[in-house]
Amino acid sequence: TRAVTTPIAINIATLIHAPVAMAILIVILSGLLGAALSPWILRNLDDERAAGLALGLAAHAIGTVQAWQRGPVAGRYSAFGMAVNGMLTAIWLPTVMILLGH
Secondary structure (H helix, E strand, O other): OOOOOHHHHHHHHHHOOOOHHHHHHHHHHHHHHHHHHHHHHOOOOOOHHHHHHHHHHHHHHHHHHHHHHHOHHHHHHHHHHHHHHHHHHHHHHHHHHHHHOO
């Protein structure tokens, strides 16, 4: 559940019978750490598209705010990455759970 936003993580945790509070904590800490460390981690990355996409995928909404501070291109790519990741996870995870018989 770490790779999606908190509302999606709550549903996933419920679906896979994981502790919801732990899932929420992991997602929030992941976003905070990703956004806080992104200036250092992405310091040598000059492509704003790649930086934005990385922030959206790894640090969710907080990362998207950080990406918008980098610039509008990074912000748009971050929002796109976060949205696509959420949609794909919301689609493939229930499918996998059904196929596994859970």
